[in-house]
Amino acid sequence: MALSQLRLSHFRNIESAELRPAAGLNLIHGANGSGKTSVLEAIWFLGVGRSFRSQQSQRVIQYQQEAFTLFARIGDERMGMQRNRQGEVDVRINGERPQRMADLAKLLPLQLITPESFALLLDGPKARREYIDWGVFHSDIQFHLVWARCRRLLKQRNQLLRNQVEDRQIAIWDKQLAQYSRSLTEMRRAWVNSLNGVLEGIIGTFLPQVPVRVSFSQGWDAKYDIEQILTEQLRRDKQLGYTVSGPHKADLRLRVSNIPVQDVLSRGQLKLLVCALKIAQGVLLSKQHNKQCIYLVDDLASELDAEKRTLLLRQLEQTGSQVFVTAIDPEQLAMIDWQRRFHVEHGEVAAKDS
Numbered sequence: 001m002a003l004s005q006l007r008l009s010h011f012r013n014i015e016s017a018e019l020r021p022a023a024g025l026n027l028i029h030g031a032n033g034s035g036k037t038s039v040l041e042a043i044w045f046l047g048v049g050r051s052f053r054s055q056q057s058q059r060v061i062q063y064q065q066e067a068f069t070l071f072a073r074i075g076d077e078r079m080g081m082q083r084n085r086q087g088e089v090d091v092r093i094n095g096e097r098p099q100r101m102a103d104l105a106k107l108l109p110l111q112l113i114t115p116e117s118f119a120l121l122l123d124g125p126k127a128r129r130e131y132i133d134w135g136v137f138h139s140d141i142q143f144h145l146v147w148a149r150c151r152r153l154l155k156q157r158n159q160l161l162r163n164q165v166e167d168r169q170i171a172i173w174d175k176q177l178a179q180y181s182r183s184l185t186e187m188r189r190a191w192v193n194s195l196n197g198v199l200e201g202i203i204g205t206f207l208p209q210v211p212v213r214v215s216f217s218q219g220w221d222a223k224y225d226i227e228q229i230l231t232e233q234l235r236r237d238k239q240l241g242y243t244v245s246g247p248h249k250a251d252l253r254l255r256v257s258n259i260p261v262q263d264v265l266s267r268g269q270l271k272l273l274v275c276a277l278k279i280a281q282g283v284l285l286s287k288q289h290n291k292q293c294i295y296l297v298d299d300l301a302s303e304l305d306a307e308k309r310t311l312l313l314r315q316l317e318q319t320g321s322q323v324f325v326t327a328i329d330p331e332q333l334a335m336i337d338w339q340r341r342f343h344v345e346h347g348e349v350a351a352k353d354s
Helices: 036-048 102-107 115-122 125-139 143-162 167-206 226-232 234-240 267-289 306-318
Strands: 003-011 014-019 025-029 067-074 077-084 089-093 110-113 212-217 251-256 294-297 322-327 340-345 348-352
Touching: 003 036, 014 036, 014 348, 025 036, 025 306, 036 067, 036 077, 036 102, 036 110, 036 294, 036 322, 036 340, 077 102, 089 102, 102 125, 110 267, 115 125, 115 267, 125 143, 125 167, 125 251, 125 267, 143 167, 143 234, 167 212, 167 226, 167 267, 167 306, 226 234, 267 294, 267 306, 306 322
Parallel strands: 025 322, 025 340, 110 294, 294 322
Antiparallel strands: 003 014, 003 067, 067 077, 077 089, 212 251, 340 348
């Protein structure tokens, strides 16, 4: 499923624009600050409900305007969003308000690759845990319910720890937390196992001489049940005021000869590894559910030579998904036959002959 129409109004420096992208490869080019990344950001906003560039959504609204408006067609579906400076959001899918923001992600699954995507490998486990949970969310209909319940129980337990309540009272919550922790962990483990079959081939294409090993860490010692861990660590948890071990500490570990990849690979290799991880998610989604995600790639040429750029673009092309790529110099990406090209200048978006 692909975006067939995208309209933006008062979004960043774009006063008004309408794009009718191709179902395959789309190139958006223009100078720095022209607004090309804002097009990707608008798509991301529609699918996620927030920006990938700023924590403060009011900054996305064009200067001296009260609100931004976005609209898109995805197959036979219509979705729109308006957000004002007071933080009020009006979201519609086919004219109806969705029950939850997660409905946007179900309708518009997105993969984002930016120069900041290195955080997936260089930062703490939170980004990698979110990476896993994106995949499980789209593969298991029960995931969101289990994940949300586990999160609420953990929050409640931490409050009890800070309040120094009796152990027996905490034990009641621990039974529920353990139950949902086991379910969440099995969902995550099953998805990572499925991912590895797809990921191995893509990593082999991108980094043929680098034996990257990917494994799942559940967040506590796998030799013990989570309920036993919670009981044995209760005294320490009370002293600290939070739960040390559990599914909230899960991680995806990537190593070369048992050394973390960030200590072995170059910047260019790390970028290719991030791209492999993102592409593999979309490929797995397509294989499991016959559903395509949309790839948003900002500044693709950054830190990649011509050979690696060609390799990445060919791999994206082979997914059969809709792809949006931004670039300053379109000649750096001339090795691909773009189905549609858009030029952005001073917030004006114009379709160009490919």
